Amino acid sequence: MKRLFILILFFTCAAHAQQKITWPHHKKSVIVLTYDDGLNSQLNTAIPQLDSAKLPATFFLCGDLNYVSIPKWRAVSKKGFELANHTIYHPCVSTDDNPVASGNYTPYTIVREIGTMNNLLYAVDGKTARTYAYPCTETTVGGKSYVIALKKSGLIKYARVGGDVDAVITDFKNLDPLLVPAYGLNGNNTGAELIAFVKRVQVSGGMGIFMFHGIGGDYISTPAASHRQLLAYLKKHKKEIWIATFQQAMDYISQQEHLK
Numbered sequence: 001m002k003r004l005f006i007l008i009l010f011f012t013c014a015a016h017a018q019q020k021i022t023w024p025h026h027k028k029s030v031i032v033l034t035y036d037d038g039l040n041s042q043l044n045t046a047i048p049q050l051d052s053a054k055l056p057a058t059f060f061l062c063g064d065l066n067y068v069s070i071p072k073w074r075a076v077s078k079k080g081f082e083l084a085n086h087t088i089y090h091p092c093v094s095t096d097d098n099p100v101a102s103g104n105y106t107p108y109t110i111v112r113e114i115g116t117m118n119n120l121l122y123a124v125d126g127k128t129a130r131t132y133a134y135p136c137t138e139t140t141v142g143g144k145s146y147v148i149a150l151k152k153s154g155l156i157k158y159a160r161v162g163g164d165v166d167a168v169i170t171d172f173k174n175l176d177p178l179l180v181p182a183y184g185l186n187g188n189n190t191g192a193e194l195i196a197f198v199k200r201v202q203v204s205g206g207m208g209i210f211m212f213h214g215i216g217g218d219y220i221s222t223p224a225a226s227h228r229q230l231l232a233y234l235k236k237h238k239k240e241i242w243i244a245t246f247q248q249a250m251d252y253i254s255q256q257e258h259l260k
């Protein structure tokens, strides 16, 4: 009986060891910086800061692009940043600060809208593989989940949802690529708070995704100084932390055969 117990313990440990992920270039954890809604403060403040720190990031855009912003986002893509899908109209349950109610949508109509937004993004940056972020982090429209419809459509490789400071991902075997959690900031965070999340991710050896909106402006805004402090910390610890776009990080994770 005792021997059986030891044997079970051995296989349990072996299974755990097998599931552990290793990151490229001997890095110990991953941080993904994501920015929602295609805001001017991202173009004017976040991107210049990212440029000077030489760090990549993902921008989830909506369809309110025009002749002024399209060339700007095209230039952002050419620098290596990822442009990603956040629907055309940003439908949500609450219309307090969102233009379109999601109540009249069905899984079919939202997926169709996401497909059209993919085409618009293709016209901007010429890319065909696309990631997605759920507007208002809601995975339902009209009371129905559209996660399966989105998966079946094949339009989107990976999708980001919401979460809080606990959204540190370590269980990659059970990670649903269309429900990847992120640390959604409430606005006005200090640099120390942002860095504290990175440190939690570093200790875990896993992945942490930031979900920003405005940077030094617009709404749910993170002060420009806090953002700069975060980037300085990431740059300083670049040897241990892999800073990747959402698509790069998820491509790497999904290629790890032992986690399947």
Ligand SMILES: [Zn+2]
Pocket: 036, 037, 086, 090, 134, 135, 136
């Ligand atoms: Zn949004």
